[in-house]
Amino acid sequence: MTTQAIDGSPTSGQIKAVSHKKNAGTERPMERQAFVALAKHSFLMVCGTMMVFPFLWMISGSLKSNDEIFSSPLNLIPETFRWETFVETFHSAPFGLYIFNSFSVALFTTVLVIINSAMFAYALTQLRFRSKTVLYFVVMGCYMLPGAVTYIPSYITLARLSLLDSHTGLIISNAASVFGVFYLRQVFIKIHPSLIEAARIDGAGELKILWAIMLPQCRAAVATLFLITFITNYNSYMWPSLVITSQELNLIATGIRHYFIAEGNYGLNWSQIMAASTIAVLPLLILFVVCQKTILSGIADNGVKE
Incomplete structure (x- = not known):
């Protein structure tokens, strides 16, 4: 039995018991937090592996021979690295021209989409006019329409403007994005009104407020929209x-299809198919690396410095 001091103060044994209970109570939440963190990281690693595996398999297939692709499809490390497949594929068709066409069309289209979306979203959030809510719901209604519904009217419009079989027709037909308007509107709403009011008091016009104040505060959102729009137009096929x-105006997706299907090579040169797909994806990876820092650095910025 534990004894208590004469003056009523706890003994050393009682102090040790209390401290042991406290330590046990603090260790349990720490163990739970460690277990939760381990489960989260394991789940993210599994999901990341599932997403990266097709890309790794594509690179691995481009370095294998056709026989090795079918004999060991799940083996990511080739027995012999055939780097010459990339050289043969790149010279067997004008893939450099196709990539340049896709890059230029996607770049000009993305710039126009950002300009149009930013001006439209600014009007919806900062200007006061009648039927603003109705206009927003009309835009959202257009967002619900399938893209294939717009093919026939857009094709007829380009035909009347004599813009068929041209990159200009592709750029103009994709220069507006309902998703871009919706996305930038949600971002502009979060900007504190005091910034806009201070700029108007200083005599700044609406365009200056948009390009000099609002867009710099939304660099992460603009970079994200740029990346999404660019990838969508770069990979566009239909x-x-x-x-x-x-043929000389083909984009990379239609160019790969034309070479490997229309020329009768589909199903015969799988290593070259994987090599061509890898070559087509490389510009997107480079662009993602360039935009990644801007997206991550400003993703939590709401436009107000406290």
Whole structure:
């Protein structure tokens, strides 16, 4: 039995027991936090592996021979690295021209989308006019329409403007984005009104407020929209295949299809198919690395420095 001091103060044994209970109570939450963190990281690693595996398999297939692709499809490390496949693929078709066409069309289209979306979103959030809410719901209604619904009217419009079989027609037909308007509107709403009021008091016009104040505060959102729009237009296949008929104007997706299907090589040169796909993806990876720092550095910025 534990004894208590004469003056009523706890003994050393009682102090040790209390401290042991406190330590046990603090260790349990720490163990739970460690377990939760381990489970989260394990889940993210599994999801990341599932997303990266097709890309790794594509690179691995481009370095294998056709026989090795079918004999050991799940083996990511080739028995012999055939780097010459990339050289043969790049010289067997004008993939450099296709990549340049896709890059230029996607770049000009993305710039126009950002300009139009920023001006439209600014009008919806900062200007006061009648039927602003109705206009916003009309825009959202257009967002719900499938993209294929717009192919026929857009094709007829380009035909009347004599813009078929041209990159200009592709750029103009994709220069507006409902998603861009919706995305930038949600970002502009979060900017504190005091910034806009202070700029108007100083005599700044609406365009100056938009380009000099609002867009710099939303660099992460603009970079994200730029990346999404660029990748969408770079990888576009259906609409460019309807508008473009000249082989020298083909984008990378239609160019790969034309070479490996129309030329009768589909199903025969799988290593070259994987190599061509890898070459087509490389510009997107470079662009993602360039935009990644801007996206991550400003993703939590709401436009107000406290």
